[in-house]
Amino acid sequence: MPGTPVSTRAIHPTYDGLVKVLGACPLDCPDACSWVVTVEDGVATGLRGNKEHPVTRGALCVKVNRYLEQVGAPGRLRYPMRRVGPKGSGQFERISWDAALDEITTRVTGIIDEFGGEAIWPFHGTGSLGYLQGLEGFPGRRMFNLLGASHHAPTICSVAGGAGLRYTLGTSGGMDPEDFAQSKLILLWGTNPLTSGHHLWKFVQDSGAYLVSIDPVRTRTSERCDEHIAPLPGTDAALALGLLHVIVSLGAQDEQFIAEHTEGWPEFRDRIAEFTPERTAAITGVPRDRIVALGERIARTRPTAIRASQGMQRHAGGGMALRVLACLPGVTGDWAIPGGGLHYSTSGHFELDVAALTRDDLLPHPVRTLSMTRLGEALLETDEPPVKALFVIGANPVGSNPDQRRVIEGLSREDLFTVVLEHFDTDTVDYADIVLPATMQPEHLDVLAGYGHLYLIWNEPAVAPPGECLSTTETFRRLSQRLGLTEPALYDSDEELAAQLLKGYDLDRLRADGFLKVQAGPVPAGKLQFVSTRAQSAGHDPLPDYTPPADSGDGLVLISAASHYFLNSTFGSNPELRRRAGESSITLHPDDAAARGIADGAAVVVSNDRGSFEAVAEISDRVRPGVAGTTKGRWAKFTGGATVNATIAERDADYGGGAVFHDNRVEVRPR
Template sequence: MKVLGACPLDCPDGCSWVVDVEDGVAVGLRGNKAHPITRGALCVKVNRYLEQLKSDERIMHPMRRVGKKGEGRFERISWDEALTEIAARLTGITEEFGGEAIWPFHGTGSLGYIQGLEGFSGRRFFNALGASLHDPTICSIAGTVGLKYTLGTSGGMDPEDFTESKLILLWGTNPLTSGHHGWKFIQDSDAYTVAIDPVRTRTAERCDEHLAPLPGTDAALALGLMHIIVSMGAQDDEFITEHTEGWDEFRDRIAEFTPERVAGITGLPVERIMALGERIARTRPTAIRASQGMQRHAGGGMALRALACLPGITGDWAIPGGGLHYSTSGHFDLNLPELMRFDLLPHPVRTLSMTRLGEALLEVDDPPVKALFVIAANPVGSNPEQRKVIRGLEREDLFTVVLEHFPTDTVGYADIVLPATMQPEHLDVLAAYGNLYLVWNEPAVPPPGECLSTTETFRRLAQQLGLTEPALYDSDEELARQLLKGHDLDRLRTEGFLKVAPRPVPTGKLQFVSPRAEMAGHDPLPAYTPPADPGDGLVLISAASHYFLNTTFANNPELLRRAGDPTVTLHPDDAATRAITDGTPVTVSNTRGSFEGIAELSDRVRPGVAATPKGRWAKLSGGATVNATIPERDSDFGGGAVFHDNRVQITPR
């Protein structure tokens, strides 16, 4: 039997897959050849998904902590015992501190709208309790807000149109590691490709040209390129007049960013900046692919805002194969209010920032966080300031429940662990953020052991608490129909995927001057915001690993073998001044924390920059990872994370 499903992981591609089932067992997994993006291929990570599904390390039954927090010692208990204890603790916390003392902390371990996606799953239950809201600030929020200031949406161009592009700027993105299906459309074009990235990634090595600006200087570079275009008189005056607002003011801002000034900010040669600006000026259509990594710094939102203006002055937004692609999430018209049911809240409640977990657990006291539900997340491995997060999770007065597949770093700090289903074991609906396809996931095999879906877990917990709101007991199929109101659910379920139409810019015009940004206290014009880390040393980039997806798969034996020891890549010039040679064991540190790795000397990183892949588990990596050094500090827009605004010292061990 062949069952259509969808990859749930935090990747733009949103792949459709086919599960081969024999006698109730998944025996094969492959990409769906009929899906226009997947085209029959999965990535190096997801090709091993069935190994994870069948792993002996899977959590199969509820557990209660018996040792100290962090020791990872548990005893098996029944679901009745687990639900009874959770209900009793939540009741006591709510009576003493109010519902806002409960924090449902969701991550992107699943992008499914029914079972995961940063808070949609279980939100009805927590609303009925009056729990705090969870703001998923850790991934893409700064860039999303920045694009909305310019475009009114973060939707952008259809990446399938890359086939029509003549020039493609891959700006702070590495699709061959993070979303390789999008690379196929770039290959299918005859475009000249330029990678703009502080690191010469796998993707950069395949491009026609690579520019390596200093991290966090992308807005200055974008403004400088526009300066060159305008200096040449190559702007599209007709498009600007008919489809934009605030051009006169923005033209004055562009004039401030001369190639010489931009070279001083970015560390790029003036002639390289000039050459790229001139190439953009004379090439139509030009497309830009930017992803989440480039906006994880102090000026990340402003960088995306400025970048979206570039195709506004060239008129590329009006040309097939032109424009900017960041995330297509803004194009999906889904009925999220009915899915999440905020009307069930008994009163307005506070919002807690995902990025500020350590701060919230240690410092918030009105009321304090007394119960933490961790769902589709591994914050010890993924959140900034790892040591601070751990100190918060070590609180004996914090009741922590973790729904998980494996004994992650975070599971070690749980009071109760609940066994969760994996993707072939439950129903779900997904929307890609790297293309325009909805994808259906049909359950293919029964859950193993005592694993329950997230939705079923909260249905049972609602029953244990005696909650009477009927919406808390809706089936997964009912939830899907509510979410997809206005879409052909039956066709989606039968065919496995469905393309949606792009949504237009709400304002109808691109805004070079943004009244909304000004009302929020920001510069109404796109600007350059310098990096904010006050430390000295090297700027550390911690981009995606080729073998792990965030911390998913970081316990897979074969992928761990392929990834090898944790490495820290330095330019030979920087290594020489630190008495570091290739293969030297090193300590990477700052005032926030430290981790260990093996030095790799390469000109793939520019001088002044070091790089290490993210995603490892601390307990499999000497007790700490790169996140021990990353600040728990907000970017400019939306409170986003600043993973790449991080200076460190690197010393031999």
């Protein structure tokens, strides 16, 4: 049995006449919280974290605490709509589902007849990480496969780091985050869990460990740590190699672990020797004595654990950085000690039959794959065949994709037929031809898996959807029927889809209990590869190394981190969370502000050759000199027509086509 249930609570217990329904937060966060919806007379009246879930422990975040407010918001899309004004105008008229499906069928059929199925791109985003309704299961892919549509590569988030880990460890899965409670030294590397993934903090606190925040910005989390080290953005691999130099110079490597569980140590040891503390200090901007002191602390402290999150791999050398970080506990032997190792994402530990959901065997022929982070390029430059139909599912690419100007230019094409499945009138909806209203989490069935813990979570529908909203799965069942497709798999119910996904698990127990913990696979999976022949065969350096940022030269390096009040662009229209977040701001070090004649609170323009956005300057030493900080998640319609993504390049990281949001130089001037 792949997983063991850890709770015996029923799904619908009743207290004081109130129905309690177990569910799960679908948003793009490692915590994947288990929650409880209170229902009175068919209306969801309360939402709280599930106290029985060992990670959620009854608490939700500041954003999700307002989720029911979001579900019932006046601006919620409740009916299908057709565009009646120019693209980008946001002018629509209400239509029936029959009219919407008829128009989609006519346009899609015509496009296939003229250009072939690959002219259709189902563009899935991280608005939901559900396996039935969200990105993890690519809802609708069975239908798109039968049509011969292009495949979608979800490259915007964690792909570079995951690829780097697989080169070193043979898996992207790492340590069980609950084991942080046993750590003695914790390196929070490029992560701010108090803002994005705060449930980890409970295990960190339980440990009593010495805490080091490694981040170019002094975050909420940094201020709670014993020590904060601020390297220049994109130099994490060099810092890790410099720390390893100190460890090896002290003779603190675990020779037994290295001999029994790794390959390529002599070659990697020579690579480590190149990164003296002096050279590392010159690359990273971290003083030599601090590098030496931290290296010595790691050398003498077992177990040491590293939490590295997705932000630190969003640059030219992001995959390589995770390769190096995974090597560090290989040198010290921490991979063999409870409470030691590295946690990036637990996704690699979930043995779910995603292939049974996607049914790529239904493809009539091999098809191309289009990269999520190259949307502007694909819409404007791809011509074999051109993208003629775009289905945007759980995504807001105008607000979330790199090179915002090019994305808007591509979506503005009159010959592009765009269908958007959405909850709200996002920046992307304004460019749609047809808008289809989608259900939200309390209104449909789904299965979630955390990437910051090892629990599967069942989401039971608690209430009926408003208006004419349909689940994503039901939308594609109806569209398949309207297209005249007869493949039986297109019409599987949500319960049947869940059973196919969870083959080998006790689905009835999961549905009754709400969650279950899966067994983590071995890490490393086989011997840890200090020298990776797989990386070499893919055209990469077989040895872990430091890859410098691609965007170099003048200007400030801009970090666009997660907001405390938005989750990607979800909640970007919530009035109360927008009020709490305040105006769009950019944090500048006093030295950089003075050099530009910028005072605290001044209106500024942030720009490079790709685009610009407006913000208010915050002068603070929370950022180091040469670095500027802002947050992502704002909508262009609320910020003068552009956001930070107007300055981001459509350029790939080293592995997997990952995004480079933090490999970005800008100039800042008074407005």
